[in-house]
Amino acid sequence: MVNVGVIGAGLMGSTHARLLTSAVAGAEVVAISDAVQDSAATVAEEVGAGTIHADALELIADPAVHAVVIASPVATHEPFALACIEAGKPVLCEKPLAPSAAAAKRIVEAEGALGRRVVTVGFMRRYDPGYADLKARLDAGVVGAPLLVHCAHRNPGVHHFFDSRMVITDSAVHEVDVTRWLLGEEIVRVTVLTPTPTSKARPGLRDPQLLLFETERGRIVDVEAFVSAGYAYDIRCEVVGEDGTLELLPPATVALRTEHRESLAIPPGFQQRFATAYLNELQAWVASIRLGEEPSGPAAGDGYAAAVVCEAAVAALEAGRPVDVTW
């Protein structure tokens, strides 16, 4: 049994705690920490966690805690991740790994000094059945060498504090990781185009944005990042290869025929769209810990790479021209 401590009792932290308790084999949530004591208490009671730590660093140090989930605000990720590395405890850190590429790099270097992998970054899409199937077939050569990838990332809406940079760092960051993972190569150049914004976006928000990634081997990836899309949470991905294409299907399971149309549901939010992905991510993470194996999920280096590319993308957004990614 893996005793897990969860840092952060907000939407993501409580979701992880609940899944670990009710749907993941071999795990138990034994401790919770949150800056807001009441939130910590509520989640702790719900999942039967015996201990509440006011200080997350105490949770990490708690000998009863074998492994840590970090789901606190991004500004806190670096110190908590470093503490986990120092304690040698497996940690699953929500994306983004850190608020800057420099901070992410310090995590990578600390883990390097430790000499073994303890950090996993929560790029859960790699565990989505659709993405996993697409990746498996791509790797099997079903469509030949990839040439282009077309992506769309559409949110129904975002918080009022969401700004143009966050369209990249909070949303399109997933496509950065998907690109690197699917193609197995680095992004070297980023362009961000900004069409006339939707009238539904807050004034000043560049939404949608069209990001263009160029990779080491000359592949091109276009990403529509549209966080005020309104109609649903809709994720699209088509890989174009030399012999054909592979594309995610919407995750509907039932067709409804009424009122002159056949309709398939599109999920209202990321929680519904990626419910299975979050579950599979946690199960794989716990399984590796139970087996004493290094985690196989996204590594600190993946979190760092995503941060570097996002910083280039933000620079490209602000400059209005292509920006090379510098490592």
Add this chain to the structure above:
Amino acid sequence: MVNVGVIGAGLMGSTHARLLTSAVAGAEVVAISDAVQDSAATVAEEVGAGTIHADALELIADPAVHAVVIASPVATHEPFALACIEAGKPVLCEKPLAPSAAAAKRIVEAEGALGRRVVTVGFMRRYDPGYADLKARLDAGVVGAPLLVHCAHRNPGVHHFFDSRMVITDSAVHEVDVTRWLLGEEIVRVTVLTPTPTSKARPGLRDPQLLLFETERGRIVDVEAFVSAGYAYDIRCEVVGEDGTLELLPPATVALRTEHRESLAIPPGFQQRFATAYLNELQAWVASIRLGEEPSGPAAGDGYAAAVVCEAAVAALEAGRPVDVTW
């Protein structure tokens, strides 16, 4: 140029006249006849037909008329079809060919006495791109020998005079022809099951009905005939073969994503669903006449066979048990 006379200026007759004028190569509508003079005059003016015959038999006899479309009430089909045969003029007769199997048989015999095919029956589904594609692949052996066929025939609604027998003779008659055409064999036994009717149906109307056809070689076809389905005009057909299945797709060309769903339009009526089928049917008919060839479409014998099977089906509906088809 084939000079066509159209008998019947109602929905079907005017549709045919319009298509012959505006969308079919090599045809001209030169004469119209309808019991209601005003209807005939309206359609004649619209399509530029120079002659209005008060009497349909005069239209048939008119030497300026090379070929005839019969789209008048079914009670009149027999005398008009016989007159066309007597005149040796190609005739496209709307389904059903005649109000009874006996009447249909007289048409078959009259044509037999003439010694060449002049009658085509308006089972237009054979000209629908979907059905035609399905038939071509079935004949090519793509799914092996057919074993079962599942059909659904759903109308948005019907006229107040529509009774339980007409669910068979007016709607499911298409599936009778489709069955014979797809499988290339006769139906020998019919069962009609009547579930609890929809509350949307007029009192007394058995709707939906589930028809079961057994064929000479032991294939079974089930047909949901549901004329008060409300939501659309929806036609389904899946052929199950020894190696796989072939199924009609809904004829949508655009996917709309709004309001948490992806939706595809289903046509509101048969006119929209089978618009291309009606056009192809007329074009093929006119083309055969221009070339002086015998028509290749559904023959008088197909109209007769459909009538025989429908009479057995009506008997099965009334008897509440399987009824053998007798020829």
Add this chain to the structure above:
Amino acid sequence: MVNVGVIGAGLMGSTHARLLTSAVAGAEVVAISDAVQDSAATVAEEVGAGTIHADALELIADPAVHAVVIASPVATHEPFALACIEAGKPVLCEKPLAPSAAAAKRIVEAEGALGRRVVTVGFMRRYDPGYADLKARLDAGVVGAPLLVHCAHRNPGVHHFFDSRMVITDSAVHEVDVTRWLLGEEIVRVTVLTPTPTSKARPGLRDPQLLLFETERGRIVDVEAFVSAGYAYDIRCEVVGEDGTLELLPPATVALRTEHRESLAIPPGFQQRFATAYLNELQAWVASIRLGEEPSGPAAGDGYAAAVVCEAAVAALEAGRPVDVTW
């Protein structure tokens, strides 16, 4: 933690043991029993179960075992289920619950005498996301009152000992449960039609079969049961209501475009098709035990009802005419 004993180390038993160990929260497999000792030992080692019981009744009696999964041959279900009831231990029994309606009834009566639910029957489809979504929308009235249900149950192939009756008792039994669960009413009459068998079936096997269920309130359900379908494991279900229809979609997550076609994978076997259903079924079962609640899944009475309907269906198959279900 729920300590589970698993009876049967074959395909289903080992699958359940593996899922309980690697993917279900709150369960541990502590004991295994199988008539074949080697099979039991292999599975026990794989899942870390400490005890192997040569005699399944000993496993049931083992105080370290809190709950039991029965996945042994159907002939053994009755005595094992009765022993679990006697011991007052929650038991998840694979379908069919018992080899005869009479045997199933004895289980229902024994549980009745106990005074609380301990038996759950493995009709896992109720836990499939597609079926669950369809049921939820049907209950929400999205398509109005149901009138008809069209089902297809296609297996790629079956063992050489599979006979015509087993097409009903082993395959279509799932549709019996689905019908009762979706419509919330009993089946009162069954007809079985037997088209010409596929040439791929073993001589003597009536395959496919077309089953027709009539329910208390006059709904009709048609079920194509086709166990030598060859091409895939394919399950279809469309509910036709007064205002529209609801239909299961194939469970593909990726579209592949190559060689002049777009293609979606259909699972090769029931294990792939219902992997999530099996997992959800076990998780719900374990959760109810952890919470000390009665199980909410299919009950002994559902197993009994399915057996009664299947016996009527077998009688209908053999008689070649409709048979009323007698309780």
Add this chain to the structure above:
Amino acid sequence: MVNVGVIGAGLMGSTHARLLTSAVAGAEVVAISDAVQDSAATVAEEVGAGTIHADALELIADPAVHAVVIASPVATHEPFALACIEAGKPVLCEKPLAPSAAAAKRIVEAEGALGRRVVTVGFMRRYDPGYADLKARLDAGVVGAPLLVHCAHRNPGVHHFFDSRMVITDSAVHEVDVTRWLLGEEIVRVTVLTPTPTSKARPGLRDPQLLLFETERGRIVDVEAFVSAGYAYDIRCEVVGEDGTLELLPPATVALRTEHRESLAIPPGFQQRFATAYLNELQAWVASIRLGEEPSGPAAGDGYAAAVVCEAAVAALEAGRPVDVTW
């Protein structure tokens, strides 16, 4: 009856001649002209055209010819179109209208001097049922104001003489017209990105290309132009609006289930994909002539605009940076 003269007896010319004869109401092909006499003779015989003109200008001048189709090599379009304008005869000119924007402009100016529309350009996609449906719904406001358009234009392969510029001028030119038509505004800036070419392309051919169009009102359109895609002739188009998206569906009419997959055919070539579009284009053109109305299809100005944008795109391809469109 409209007497049509067809210039060019190659693939497009013979296709048009055949359609006019066998599938378009109200037209007759009376004359053919081709630089290769034998080709002209073959087509003339097939469609029953009585006259063969060795010189296309004679065909245009022929008083028996009411209207002209130009389907000869693009180098000849300008003189033939100008002759038609001079003769005041309706002309349907295959795309591109002329080999250069300057040449296209001369045609526009000549027609302007004539004072009425006689030129229609063969951008047949506007007549495709899918595109037409998408346009109608977009104009009806179903998805709100358009923000982005994602297009893909994939050919199975191209002739050996196809060069990187032709990917734009011969293939993506259709998307130029589609963009202008769907959005109702001009393209003002073009970027062309060139990923690593497919190994299936001839050495030196930049294939695929990713074109980016920016419009007057700040919409962005991305176009994958991939002429060695191999697997099919596949056309994709998704318009992203403020309230949802509209997307072309593949034109399949039948689903095949075999060998562990459901598959839908994708057409092998543009002839199959746009068969209905070509037919509708000709029918609408002939109908306007019969009615004595000005043509409603793509005008000379549309041909000129497409040429101007393509020249900017070729410049962008060669320069490797965005190029403004200058009129």
